[in-house]
Amino acid sequence: MDDSTIVGKCQGGQAELYGRLVDKYSARIINLGYAMMGNRHDAEDVAQEAFVRAYKGLAKFQKKAKFSSWLYQIALNLCKDHLKAKSRHAKPTDDEQLAQMNGDPKEQAPRIIIQDELSGKMREAINKLPVLYREAFVLRHLQGLEYEDVATITTVPADTVRVRAYRAREMLRESMAPNVDTFWREKAAKEKGKGKKV
Amino acid sequence: MKKDDKKLIHKALDGEANQSETKRLQAKLESDGRMRSEFEQLKQVVKDTTRIRIDVPQDFTKKVLDETKRMRKPKS
Helix, strand or coil: HHHHHHHHHCCCCCCCHHHHHHHHHHHHHHHHHHHCCHHHHHHHHHHHHHHHHHHHHHHCCCCCCCHHHHHHHHHHHHHHHHHHHHHHHHCCHHHHHHCCCCCCCHHCCCCCCCCCCHHHHHHHHHHCCHHHHHHHHHHHHHHHHCHHHHHHHHCCCHHHHHHHHHHHHHHHHHHHHHHHHHHHHHHHHHHHHHHHHH | CCCHHHHHHHHHHCCCCCCHHHHHHHHHHHHCHHHHHHHHHHHHHHHCCCCCCCCCCCCHHHHHHHHHHHHHCCCC
């Protein structure tokens, strides 16, 4: 069943079908929040709030729009509100929390999945991007959306989104370049070391 | 690097370069080491981004649906 049919049935009173939309989009919306805010707990809270708000607004939702774009829009606005509030009452990102811990952070915070050092550094770098560049970059590259869809969600022309994503990539390249070089150099050295032992 | 060359790189990264632009980029990358290095770094940035993922909590959908059910209940 496609999104539009599910939305129509929910609007017609079959509210229990809304779970299918939550199942379908929960990973994308939680990961959008995670990339935008850098904190797992906040990402889950914001995602839950986004789905509840979308449900509340479903009666007024016009089916000519895409449900996914509308949901992204709600989630993104919540993320931005959260970031604004956070800048007033500074709350640490997962990386900052990890940095404050002693010992192996992976052992002390088992719920936080950092797939490798490099992706941790990448997330840190993404969190330092200006919010407008961050949203363009995250929607385009992490969520894999077309520029036209990102334009609909962010309500700016597609060419503006292109420029923002371009600038974000350049900023990330500049901040990641030393990490990428060091990471690959260290990896190569480790593998060389392992080779010697065998 | 020239501004046009940068634009060409980003167009290629977005998969929006046409055939002649792709050829032009390939030729430039072969002759310009700095441009090649920047292009590789940018490709790596995009690739690494896709690794940033967290799992959805098992009870996430249930939590949302519980909340929506509460909203549907008539207030007494």
